[in-house]
């Protein structure tokens with residue numbers, strides 16, 4: 001029962017799976033940050049069309065199951081509509097997984113960032129406007145930097161959830177670690193030892209997520225704005 | 228503490244040529260407020276306001292809380308939009324929004340009751356931000372000018388600290404330096420000393436008095452009578468959204484014309 005040999009017998013495959021997970025998570029972190037920042041900027045913009053777009057996007061995407069978003073990307077857009085990033089299937093599925101996961105996580109980044117914007121005192125924006133900064137300038141130079149510093153810790157939680165959500169990409173044909181694990185278990189030669197295998201993979205996830213949490217906690221303290 | 232005669236002339240010294248011409252004393256009207264009305268929902272906060280401030284003039288706005296003093300101040304650089312009437316700054320009507328409005332605001336300095344220094348930037352960066360981002364001045368020139376301004380307001384040694392590390396009086400002086408760095412044509416002060424501990428009030432008023440002497444055009448909401456008498460040419464008494472009385476400081480404080488003003492003065496004088 002607590003013989004971990006099934007984990008170590010398939011170590012290379014599992015590591016490849018984790019590498020795929022890591023590549024997906026890292027790209028999605030960057031892209032979701034960009035998408036989330038753009039959405040949050042839309043939601044506070046003085047232009048009604050942009051605000052409506054931001055609100056609509058967040059409400060739709062946040063309330064759709066991630067599996068559905070990813071299947072939409074892989075089956076719908078890639079397979080049926082043949083919108084492919086590349087002719088190599090692993091590459092095109094990777095980018096669709098990145099895009100789907102980022103589009104989804106971006107909605108959460110947006111809402112977190114918006115709560116951060118609300119912590120910035122109104123006087124900061126007024127002072128920015130009164131020295132002649134335009135809306136975009138004051139958002140970029142004054143409001144967002146302070147908002148980001150206020151949300152570093154909650155942003156860590158969003159990213160931890162995102163790292164775990166990478167496993168859903170299995171549904172979208174992307175061979176990350178959950179799909180690799182399932183393939184191993186499904187092999188006819190695999191006799192028993194499912195639980196040790198799963199425990200090994202779970203510990204692998206902890207190795208990814210725990211430092212993420214600690215890092216963001218440390219960063220939050222370091223970057224806090226004194227008022 | 229600060230000696231206005233020996234410090235660099237704030238209204239003239241500067242690194243860049245693109246800045247607007249500094250205001251020179253004279254009776255050219257610089258800010259003209261005509262028939263301005265403003266509502267907050269049902270509340271009529273500005274009732275047909277008319278006010279002219281000449282170049283180089285210092286006007287003190289005084290009156291009971293809730294009378295509309297802040298709203299008037301804020302409408303002059305359009306932090307509050309007005310319902311009707313016109314506001315001219317240096318002969319130009321306030322643009323509605325966008326780049327033109329930002330440009331106008333750069334020429335109208337504003338000093339807030341709560342300082343509003345940018346909390347995530349050092350004092351020096353607070354002051355160079357506007358010149359660099361708005362006036363497109365060079366970083367080095369801006370820093371040099373910023374240090375001159377900080378020296379002028381007496382806090383050059385605080386340049387690399389963050390706002391939260393400074394006392395209220397120091398923060399407000401830094402905020403004045405931040406406004407000055409834009410070389411504004413006119414400066415608005417909305418109760419600049421009301422949030423300060425009493426012992427810090429004078430260090431801020433001294434800086435403001437110095438500016439007034441150097442010919443800066445100023446609109447100052449304050450209850451500091453000493454400052455009004457020392458620095459202002461005109462006192463405007465505002466209550467219930469109206470300008471009730473316009474007078475010289477000496478006349479106003481010793482011999483106000485209106486009952487409303489006399490009543491108000493009797494209250495602030497006995498406290």
Ligand SMILES: Nc1ncnc2c1ncn2[C@@H]1O[C@H](COP(=O)(O)OP(=O)(O)O)[C@@H](O)[C@H]1O
Pocket residue numbers: 267270272290291292293294295296297298299
């Ligand atoms: N943003 C706002 N929304 C609604 N009412 C406001 C707002 N700002 C000010 N007021 C109201 O307008 C009136 C005038 O306010 P203000 O200009 O701040 O007066 P003062 O500066 O003379 O104390 C007050 O009754 C105040 O409650």
Ligand SMILES: [Mg+2]
Pocket residue numbers: 296297298418
């Ligand atoms: Mg006020």
